Amino acid sequence: MESLIVPVLILALVGAGVLLAVRALGRRRAPSRPDAPPQPDAPPQPVRDPVRLARSAAARLNQEQHRRLYALIAQGQAMAAIKLYLEATGDGLRASRDAVGALAAHPQPFRPVAPEQAPGDDEDDAPQRFAYRYRAIASKGDVTREVSSNMLNDEIYGRIRTLARSGDAEAAAMALTRHSEISLKQAREFIALLDD
Template identity: 70%
Template structure:
């Protein structure tokens, strides 16, 4: 009778040992609770991420951000930079939160904002349209393009309405008051 219980007891001991080993392995994989990692400086991250882009890549990336295609923007940055997915996601988020002008590699980045210079005039007129409910506004200017308007929309959606209105007014022939009315339609 004692021999019939030996096999089930051995199986039970083997299962218990296996459970114990799995529990120990799982405990080792969990990181120790400690202070949270410091948040990265997103403005600096945006500057360094923009420095890795060519002029065409910069334009394409900001066009995707302006169109709200975050996944496509992350994929593009991932392919361009060779950074990991998490780093690409963080870089695109920083670029959206802190729009960066394109600077050629031989140009040292100035300490002042690019809005201090006279805006470039393009050979075509760009139309920007915003509407909310029954209200629709249109701005047409040869100092606007998809990239600049994308930066303005990003500023507005991130909550910096005054900077967005100032940039729109600067890149068009409308007053700051009219720009504020237009920007208020972009808020979500």
Template identity: 80%
Template structure:
């Protein structure tokens, strides 16, 4: 009996090691979807809106063309490449877009500050701009680092439309000349 005691103890020890190893591996294996904690589920329509917002117009058009042709894998690949999201997220997004078609909505452009002629502090440029106006033998020149083609174009447009006071005021604001000198200059631009 003593001869059998050592092999039985070895078998029991091996069995315990196998059971412990199985438990340790069971803890490391990925959870099945039933065991995962519930994440807040987004509705399919919300997911479709969010997914469509991530695409530019050409990507949006191509994606819906692939969906219409029944090429789901190509559509998923296109979405994945366009957004950089994972495969599962891309699959879900394309499925939502197919179930809830979304029109293309351009992203709103960031607001640009409006160019206001009544700006109190004109921008100074690193160069001096020369504006020259002449009529017959009379020539006037204005040189300023607060003028450029765009500003001078607006001043000329004001002068030619008959609003000489606004044109002279704008020229005075964007240069170092007096109002009288600006009015003389603007008078040469009226034609």
């Protein structure tokens, strides 16, 4: 009888090992079955339309944040733009990265939540945002300046150049500042290259 105890114990251990292996394989294969419920730690990620994402991302920014974000995108400072969006909205890093990517790929004009128009305001004075960025370049000798803005077009830039060439450099600089994201000092430097 003693000679049978050792083989029975070995057989019992092998049987227990086979059962544990079958259970482990069953758990591994369970999520791959089509009728298996999704794992709670891996929720399905919604596929988002980048144009919709850009619209909703732009709607979450105020005018100053929107202007600064597009200025950073235009300057090629993607990390700074993502940081700005993250701080402005409180979204996570990945959501901010996706939103800035969508805003860069599909530029959105700033749309205020409620239009704020005072009764005496002239609509012609308010700069219009276009769907494209206009590049204006001025140079004199070795000095070259560039202004890139989605509030400029050929007509507006023509009026600014006419003001500069007629001797009203200050009015031209003010107009350029109103229709771009540059400072008055930068606008004056740009206009100084035009007044020949």
